[in-house]
Amino acid sequence: MTARIARPYTVLSIGAALATMGLKLAAYAITDSVGLLSDALESTVNLASAIVAFWALSLAATPADSEHPFGHSKAEYFSSGLEGAFILIAALGIGYSAVERLFHPEPLEQSSLGIGLAIAAALLNGAVAWILWRAGKRLNSITLRADAQHLLTDVWTSVGVVVAVVLIFFTGWQWLDPLIALGVGLNVLWTGIRLLRETFSSLMDKSLDSGQLQKITHCFATYEDQGARFHLLQTREAGSQSFISFHVLVPGHWTVQRGHDLCESVETAIAQRIAGSRVTTHLEPLEDPKSWQHGDDFPPSPPLGEGKPD
Secondary structure (H helix, E strand, C coil): CHHHHHHHHHHHHHHHHHHHHHHHHHHHHHHCCHHHHHHHHHHHHHHHHHHHHHHHHHHHCCCCCCCCCCCCHHHHHHHHHHHHHHHHHHHHHHHHHHHHHHHCCCCCCCHHHHHHHHHHHHHHHHHHHHHHHHHHHHHCCHHHHHHHHHHHHHHHHHHHHHHHHHHHHHHCCCCHHHHHHHHHHHHHHHHHHHHHHHHHHHHCCCCCCHHHHHHHHHHHHHHHCCCCEEEEEEEEEECCEEEEEEEEEECCCCCHHHHHHHHHHHHHHHHHHCCCEEEEEEEEECCCHHHHCCCCCCCCCCCCCCCCCC
């Protein structure tokens, strides 16, 4: 459901990428600035990334089936992974153009009009990035958040290029253009590396962040007053979904119905605090020592509640 709601935002991103790419290419054609060309090349990456994001969210929105009982939410990582690869390719292209211009400098022309077009493109990117970031946070979509971060990087890139063109206009130092372009290329390279690292980390079933874990433990505290204890907490992220499992230990004299009702209540409370979460519990008797033993397939979990009774 989340992926289906997030998908229309990628259409907005595609439109913005086309518009900004046109503006920046026009600015390059007017000024002949390799810095503006590098900025335009990054916009082509934005377009490719937005298209991949649309495809990835379409796949992530596919309902669960017999072969994928937990859904297709991990498809979102295709988007961030391919986006990282596209960014690395763009960074190499920017670096090549910058080095070539560094050894063969050429004067820039009609800078004022080119600067105006570049500023318009930066403002458009900034507005779309703000919309995507808010939607990504609200929908817990890594695809939208990654796209927003990339667009914001593009905004700062445009700012750097515009500053370079202005300085060249007033100083005549033509070498500033390829030098700034090299800086842009390094910035783009770092963005690509960071996105790839985040993607690989998430594909390894990374745990929820500390803020989300704190929400879970705070929820546990409410039910500990009723005599329950919790351990073997395990969490992982898969796109916009979060999977949470833990053991619930209750007094052995409780009825099955009472223990079941408490588990249902805990699961609902956590699901309300963490959007897009799927919560699984396992009920055990509190007094049985075997309930506190870690299975061979489970790593030690962080301490929850007051721990094992004496």
